[in-house]
Amino acid sequence: MKERWIFIVFVLVSLCVQGQTIIEGSVKNEKGNYLEGAIVSITSDTDNNIIGYKIADNKGCFRLQINRNASNLKVTASLLGYRTKQTTISNKSQNLNLVLQSKEIQIKEVIVKSSALKQRGDTLAYSVSSFKSRGDRTIGDILKKIPGIEVSKSGAIKYNGEAINKFYIEGMDLLDSKYGIATNNVPVDAVTNVEVIENNQPIKALKNFIETGKAAINLKLKNGNMKVPVGTIRLGCGGPESFLWNFDAFALQANKKRQTIAMYKTCNTGNDIAAELTEQSLNISDMESSDLNSQKGIFGSETFNNPPLEKERYLFNKAHVLTLNSLWKTNKDSQFRFNANYLRDVRDETTQKTSSYFLPNDTLVINEQSKQCLTRSYADGLFTYTDNSAAHFLSNSLKIKAIWSNLNSSIEGTNRVIQNYDLPEYTLQNNFRFVKKMGKRLFDISSLIRYSSLPQALVAQRDTITLEQSQDARIGNLFTDTKSYISFAKGHSTLKLKFGLETTIQNINSTLADYTSTIKGINDLQSSNFEFTVNPIYNYLRRKWSAQINVPFVQHLLSVKSIIQNTSNNYSALYINPSFNFNYEIHPFCKVRGSYSYSQDMGDIMDFLDSNILTSYRTMRITSGILSKTKKSSSSLSLNYRNPLSALFFNTSIMYFSSTKNLMNTQKFIGDQAVISTKEQNSTNHVWMWEAYTGKYVADITTTFSLSANYSLNKMKMQQQGVEYPVSMIITSLNPVINSKITEHLFADYQAELINSKQKIGLPKQYTESSLNQISQKLKCSYYPTKELGFNVQVEHLYNEITKSTFSSLAFANLGISYKFKQLECAINYNNIFNQKDYSYVSYSGLDTYRYSYKLRPAEIVINISFRY
């Protein structure tokens, strides 16, 4: 009672002092439902100015305080979809219950034309000018900036992680798979737009029928009908120890009927320009047919080793690259194209190699100092005719390729040896395809035929013996390939059935002419191999998990004929090679992946080379003449955790791999001469691998820290000098990286690598163990004070243990300055400032240990000036 009195007094006092009115109540519709969001506003009845308003809460209630000296107030209650209610009330605190009558919503609809979406089909056009910044020279620099596009060093392009299927200039496919020439050289200024054609189907007859899911790149030129070519010229020279040069000239000419690209590059600065002629993969079937079945010679890969060091530091080269590409349109749909490439690359290498071979009673150590020169010439010509109309597709391309490769070494060890490999390779290939659309059916004929010939030779001459050793081999190879598939989909599952047939016809003829002449050295073999594959692939896909089962059935039919013995052997086998993998998302932060596979395979003609083959001046190889059979199995499990909110990332994986072969490699030494052969005995190789990565971004200092760790254990049995040893190799490595953006103009990256390699050889009662450490560290800083000027500094330190007590420790530094002015650009690079002379490292290989020492490029300064026209 007392409280009420106080309340009334309070209300009266406040009314008197401020003239405050409190109006509260609710808003309902005619059905008695409270109207949330209804607007209750109070205006004075003299003018229409709003004095106060409230939005009804979720119980339809409102409460308004009014301070206004007026006798009457106008209350308006409104809500879209209801008739607005207006009442006049006296200016005193009161309870109001308002009821609104619903009505159809009637408002003036307005559509102001918006600039929102334009239907652009499958093509995305990017304007070059909006991506261009001052440091950009070639179209590759622009492509790198377009979202979803990745560009590799050799110019290969990926869109959304997948390789593109065509590279067009003004809609014409001039360069085919060697489009790296365009990516790395077409000047930015010549192009207005870069178009990404998604889901590009290059065959018009298949358009809207078969989805490729792959993208293509098209360059729209500023002038598609040019009179004068566009391009770049770059000239550079340097020193001081030897005269250094580089020269590039690139020209592109395009009009409606014809396109031409010509380029010449030369250098001796250690830049590997030969990489620009790399054939980029355009689709998966290309990769399967040409790369995997590349020609095998009998010597193995007799090229240079790659030390764990940047190529520019040790590559002594003299290279010339010339390419000419031309395309004519013969009518609206058909065209004729000609591509020719020539490369000459001379590389010099001066090394010191110490090989230690573990033998039952002692260790055989061989020291060799060698000067090697690899001369590689390459020429190819590709003639293509294409008729690509909406009704049919016809394409025939003829390719001629020749490689002349010569490796000449002069080796000083216990003897002085001159060794010369000639490794030429000639290939003729024809690729034909015809597609015709007939109503709802397609008629598709394709044929790939390739003939290649590899007449290889090795001549080795020791100064102590007047006679020379020589090994000749002729390898002829005819290869054909066909693939096709059908697929079905239902619900969450898809089933795909792949068919394939590969045919290989080979002959190998090898002759060894040895001074001892006691060694049997003639092989003359012919083989034919058919591989027929039926491969069902089953896919199951859900939101949180997916699984794939793959069960290929492979029927092998191999027939090998020995001309000398006039015997013929046939082998056939049906292999089933199942594999299974799955992905599962435990939590949006955490994913698990696992896989298992089992496969069997058999060897080829190379297993039947049962007469001696000289593979180097002190190695001889002989096989047992037994077909090799391999069983492999592998399992893996990985876990991925990433928490973007705390900027913490972690992943780890574990893998086990084993392979069992019916043949074992053995090595036997007679003096310094090694004989590598195979023996029929089951041997199993086990590999365990573990890796982990963790990364953390620290925002306060705009720096990323990451650490990766790797461990691998490889266990096998090896035979040397007739004794079998269990061998294990353990490699442990730790790799910390720090990337920091100090300011908007200054960047610094640090990375280090700590590697420990261990080799364990089991002896009858105990085992010997050796271990080595390698530490490398690199610090890179870039500073861009203005848009025209840039500085780069790189400092590197390498520590390699050579033996337990000796080590090599090296420091490198590079400095670069670049300046740009209109069409001219000038760059100065000062490499290997501390003038380090050589680099040493040790590597283990099974029972053997190799120590290498490489001669390095000296301190060099190169000045480059380039001009765009």
Add this chain to the structure above:
Amino acid sequence: MKKTYILLLSLFIVSNLQAQHIESNSAEKVPLTKSPRIIIDTVSIQCAYQQRIFLGKKDTPERKFLGENIMKLQIGKQISKYWDEKVMLQDSLMDAYAEQGMDGISALNKIMPQTKGASTIKLFKNYPNGKITTEDRIPFDTYRYEEDFISPNWTISTDTITICGYVCNKAATTFRGRNYTAWFTNDIPLSNGPWKLSGLTGLILRAIDDKQEVSFECISIEIPQKVVPIYIEKNDYLKTTKKTFENTKKEYMKNPAAFVGMSGLIKGGLPANASKKRAYNPIELTE
């Protein structure tokens, strides 16, 4: 003789004839499925706003245009949803493609170019009751957080202007670090507006801050002819708080490369400009 025979055989086999059904060929990939959704209201009125964001005061040399989006405001009985028109279109295209039985990859290939530059934000006002739910993305995740639904305190003045044919009144407020001038119409009695702005006696058709960095302009108002649901996705999202989300977003804009590179999701290196700081000017400056 045998050699010739093998050669002929292989030539015959490679020139094999394929006659296949077109339909079976294109059915290779997994068909798209509709993403699961929860319907939380139905649209009674739908407006579109041109939302533009700049960095730097008007008429200063350092001013930068950061982007323009057409944002749809779908107002229901209780809940309203504010999101990019392109994202809305993406959803409906996805539905249409799913009905056609198109596979996921092709559908994405068709849709991706359409959604370039789209704003990833989805604002649900009054969902749940008395709260605002915000959904947004930082590559490669979707986040969701809630905050109290607080309308700013407006000062209404007598000035009027006509926008989209509606007479609008002027109102001013300071909200989340910016001083806004808004124009609202009592002819559409809905206390709503673009972004988190609301609380007037009618729909806000235009709003702009005093630095002219953030602006919203109504470009269309329509009443749907059929039942259009307001939905929220059931898909995976990471629940977080506004503060954590905004800090993460700020750090991402400062150095996207550090964020993306570390995740291990992108293989094969990042583009050269990835570590460049992105200009960022959030609409909301303070709590």
